[in-house]
Amino acid sequence: MMPLFDFPGGIHPPENKAQSSATPIRQAPLPPQLHVALRQSMGNAARPCVAIGDRVAKGQLIASADGRLSAAVHAPTSGVVSAIAPQPFAHPSGLPELAITLDSDGEERWIERQPLHDWQQRSGAKIRDFLAQMGIVGLGGAVFPSHLKLGLKLGVSPLETLVINGAECEPYISCDDRLMRERADAICDGIAVTRHALQARQVLIGIEDNKPQAIAAMQAAAAAHGFGVVAVPTKYPSGGAKQLIRILTGKAIPHGVRATEHGVQCFNVATVYAIGRAVLHGEPLISRIVTLTGAVEAAANVEALIGTPLDQLLALVRPHRDSHEVVMGGPLMGFTLPDLAAGLTKAGNCLLVKSPALFPPRPPAQACIRCGDCASACPVSLQPMDLFWFAKAKNFDKAQQWQLFDCIECGACSYVCPSQIPLVDYYRFAKSEIWAAERDKNAANLARQRHEFRQFRLQRDKAEKAQRLADKAAQAAARQAASHSAAANVAPASDPKQAAIAAAMARAAAQREAAPLPEQHSSGLNDAKQAAIAAAMARAAARKAAADEAKAASGQPPAPPPSSSGLDDAKQAAIAAAMARAAARKAAADQARANQQPDP
Amino acid sequence: MSQLLIAVALMLLLALLLGAILGYASVRFRVKADPLVDKIDAILPQTQCGQCSHPGCRPYAEALAAGSDDINKCPPGGEDGIRKLAELLGVEFKPFGADAPQPKAKAVALIDEATCIGCTLCIQACPVDAILGAAKQMHTVIASECTGCELCLAPCPVDCIRMIPPGSELTNWKWRYPTIPIRNVSSGATR
Ligand code: SF4
Numbered sequence: 036m037m038p039l040f041d042f043p044g045g046i047h048p049p050e051n052k053a054q055s056s057a058t059p060i061r062q063a064p065l066p067p068q069l070h071v072a073l074r075q076s077m078g079n080a081a082r083p084c085v086a087i088g089d090r091v092a093k094g095q096l097i098a099s100a101d102g103r104l105s106a107a108v109h110a111p112t113s114g115v116v117s118a119i120a121p122q123p124f125a126h127p128s129g130l131p132e133l134a135i136t137l138d139s140d141g142e143e144r145w146i147e148r149q150p151l152h153d154w155q156q157r158s159g160a161k162i163r164d165f166l167a168q169m170g171i172v173g174l175g176g177a178v179f180p181s182h183l184k185l186g187l188k189l190g191v192s193p194l195e196t197l198v199i200n201g202a203e204c205e206p207y208i209s210c211d212d213r214l215m216r217e218r219a220d221a222i223c224d225g226i227a228v229t230r231h232a233l234q235a236r237q238v239l240i241g242i243e244d245n246k247p248q249a250i251a252a253m254q255a256a257a258a259a260h261g262f263g264v265v266a267v268p269t270k271y272p273s274g275g276a277k278q279l280i281r282i283l284t285g286k287a288i289p290h291g292v293r294a295t296e297h298g299v300q301c302f303n304v305a306t307v308y309a310i311g312r313a314v315l316h317g318e319p320l321i322s323r324i325v326t327l328t329g330a331v332e333a334a335a336n337v338e339a340l341i342g343t344p345l346d347q348l349l350a351l352v353r354p355h356r357d358s359h360e361v362v363m364g365g366p367l368m369g370f371t372l373p374d375l376a377a378g379l380t381k382a383g384n385c386l387l388v389k390s391p392a393l394f395p396p397r398p399p400a401q402a403c404i405r406c407g408d409c410a411s412a413c414p415v416s417l418q419p420m421d422l423f424w425f426a427k428a429k430n431f432d433k434a435q436q437w438q439l440f441d442c443i444e445c446g447a448c449s450y451v452c453p454s455q456i457p458l459v460d461y462y463r464f465a466k467s468e469i470w471a472a473e474r475d476k477n478a479a480n481l482a483r484q485r486h487e488f489r490q491f492r493l494q495r496d497k498a499e500k501a502q503r504l505a506d507k508a509a510q511a512a513a514r515q516a517a518s519h520s521a522a523a524n525v526a527p528a529s530d531p532k533q534a535a536i537a538a539a540m541a542r543a544a545a546q547r548e549a550a551p552l553p554e555q556h557s558s559g560l561n562d563a564k565q566a567a568i569a570a571a572m573a574r575a576a577a578r579k580a581a582a583d584e585a586k587a588a589s590g591q592p593p594a595p596p597p598s599s600s601g602l603d604d605a606k607q608a609a610i611a612a613a614m615a616r617a618a619a620r621k622a623a624a625d626q627a628r629a630n631q632q633p634d635p
Numbered sequence: 636m637s638q639l640l641i642a643v644a645l646m647l648l649l650a651l652l653l654g655a656i657l658g659y660a661s662v663r664f665r666v667k668a669d670p671l672v673d674k675i676d677a678i679l680p681q682t683q684c685g686q687c688s689h690p691g692c693r694p695y696a697e698a699l700a701a702g703s704d705d706i707n708k709c710p711p712g713g714e715d716g717i718r719k720l721a722e723l724l725g726v727e728f729k730p731f732g733a734d735a736p737q738p739k740a741k742a743v744a745l746i747d748e749a750t751c752i753g754c755t756l757c758i759q760a761c762p763v764d765a766i767l768g769a770a771k772q773m774h775t776v777i778a779s780e781c782t783g784c785e786l787c788l789a790p791c792p793v794d795c796i797r798m799i800p801p802g803s804e805l806t807n808w809k810w811r812y813p814t815i816p817i818r819n820v821s822s823g824a825t826r
């Protein structure tokens with residue numbers, strides 16, 4: 036028996052899992068129409084790669100990942116793409132999101148599946164790329180793309196412990212429980228792949244001790260692989276990744292640090308199951324198991340295709356007549372669904388139907404009495420009452436100082452608060468305000484950069500124009516001088532000299548013209564910009580010298596194009612300045628040589 | 636006596652040495668730009684709209700640093716901005732003047748591309764180069780770069796630019812401030 040550790044705080048809400056965990060996983064019927072949202076992970080929404088009217092096979096890629104945090108999306112069934120348009124989306128905002136609407140043809144015709152049979156010979160990088168194509172994301176709720184968790188630079192290499200999260204601590208939810216009971220072998224296959232990809236030394240599967248059947252099934256399946264199955268004490272939120280890592284390994288992962296840096300990585304059981312299906316069977320992530328529970332006639336776990344309209348799923352379990360809202364996720368961390376026409380997403384682990392009888396409305400919030408119950412319930416050892424105070428007063432700097440972003444929004448504090456304050460709502464509000472301020476700040480910085488660059492560009496244009504005029508004047512003067520000297524029969528050797536004098540005078544005039552400009556706006560431009568201006572002027576001067584001594588200045592490098600991105604200005608300006616300086620020096624030297632040669 | 640002299644000499648030496656180091660450091664590590672202007676400029680919203688009657692945010696920041704202007708002149712910054720300026724400059728909060736421009740919701744410019752005649756006047760007006768186009772070509776606004784300064788509206792000879800509120804998306808959606816839902820109790824409250 037390995038020693039277990041404990042995390043601070045935690046609560047013991049009524050479990051209410053028996054309603055849904057009693058019956059086996061059912062297959063949800065194939066819906067006639069699916070709305071597959073393109074935003075199936077953190078990060079950008081995927082980019083559709085099919086057109087309206089296309090006939091697609093089950094498992095075919097219909098939208099490819101757009102950026103690092105994005106995940107690919109596949110057709111959950113065979114059929115015809117009938118629309119690519121904004122549809123209701125399972126998100127607290129109620130804002131519609133772009134989705135691919137698929138009219139199923141009922142054939143369930145698979146695309147040719149290409150499993151990675153020789154995964155044992157493949158490197159972690161290869162498996163990672165494969166999973167990225169398969170659209171695998173974390174199914175525990177955060178929908179973080181799984182390949183990124185495999186790809187993170189390992190701090191301790193090879194990884195010490197791979198933690199498999201089967202805790203499923205939130206009340207009402209039982210999809211992982213049923214999955215472990217019924218498909219333990221497939222889960223262990225997925226774990227084996229994951230372990231291979233990470234080169235993990237040991238595997239620990241943490242399951243709360245309120246799921247004895249799941250523990251038994253997993254023990255039986257894991258024995259052959261040598262994975263450890265650990266029954267952890269039932270306490271919410273033991274299923275938080277950091278909390279479970281703490282329980283199993285005793286390691287407290289600080290905020291902003293990746294678990295891999297401490298030699299640990301954590302995957303949800305449903306995620307490793309999906310990894311196994313992808314690698315061993317070539318099936319992309321197109322379905323998941325959902326718990327349908329709460330105020331319903333027959334709570335159940337169903338395996339449903341991604342994109343199945345949620346109201347059709349709910350119809351399977353017959354919600355009570357007095358049900359008034361549906362929550363996606365559990366009672367503590369879930370959010371109320373604004374529109375049930377939305378399609379199931381990869382994040383949808385549970386649909387919890389609420390009725391006033393089962394979930395009496397929360398009494399109105401009273402003032403905080405600073406009882407400290409929330410602080411002793413918080414699994415991250417925060418001071419929720421202070422965070423609440425700062426969030427309420429919109430004192431966001433202070434809230435951040437008090438580690439607002441360590442809050443995992445577990446809801447333990449709201450649960451215990453005797454004053455019934457919806458604490459988590461305040462934290463979510465504060466967090467999104469801080470993010471918005473961050474976005475504004477970035478936008479302002481961008482605007483500042485662009486404005487400064489524009490100012491620089493205007494001056495540069497002005498200086499170049501002045502230089503062009505001066506060039507013309509110099510040329511005219513040189514021509515005049517040439518004709519003059521020819522007429523007066525002066526020695527031809529003085530020609531270039533006179534031209535050089537005229538050029539120098541023109542240069543001086545141009546400098547006089549251009550010189551006040553940088554001073555005038557010097558406050559608005561930093562040194563780099565000024566250097567760039569100087570460089571542009573030097574370039575122009577060098578060009579001029581080159582024109583005067585066309586044959587001597589053949590080695591002048593082409594002037595680099597002005598940088599259009601404000602970011603690299605400093606660097607580019609420095610390079611440009613150096614190049615211009617060198618060119619000017621070379622031209623001057625050549626000129627001097629050219630002037631010297633005729634003399635003796 | 637000699638001990639006293641040694642002590643005095645030592646102190647003198649030390650003072651000279653430290654003075655030299657400090658003097659060198661003050662030359663070597665001189666802060667070139669005026670840090671106050673930078674700090675003020677960091678608070679200003681960089682809309683570059685000129686409503687403060689300065690040709691951009693930086694000049695306003697300079698005026699504020701020099702104490703030659705009031706802190707309540709920047710409508711895009713909102714009252715929040717005034718509050719931050721007041722805090723930074725150690726002066727009293729001052730609301731927007733009654734007849735001065737008032738803050739309004741952020742918007743981005745949109746060019747009606749069918750009407751645009753490609754005169755490039757708006758390009759020349761835009762302080763952040765957020766408009767893309769060329770002579771006699773249709774112009775368009777790069778929405779993500781537009782600060783909403785409205786400077787492009789006036790020069791347009793065919794009035795084809797208008798300001799639209801930025802679209803509400805998941806990426807910029809915010810949780811609401813938690814409020815207590817109001818319930819209708821009129822039927823029960825009459826008793
Ligand atoms: S539990 Fe509620 S009342 Fe008690 S200190 Fe926390 S916020 Fe205040």
Ligand code: SF4
Binds near residue numbers: 415416447449
């Ligand atoms: S919601 Fe946040 S503050 Fe409240 S108990 Fe959970 S982690 Fe702590």
Ligand code: SF4
Binds near residue numbers: 682686693695709711
């Ligand atoms: S009023 Fe406009 S130009 Fe002046 S500081 Fe504010 S945003 Fe900048």
Ligand code: SF4
Binds near residue numbers: 760784786
């Ligand atoms: S496009 Fe118009 S409103 Fe937007 S920043 Fe440019 S000038 Fe201002």
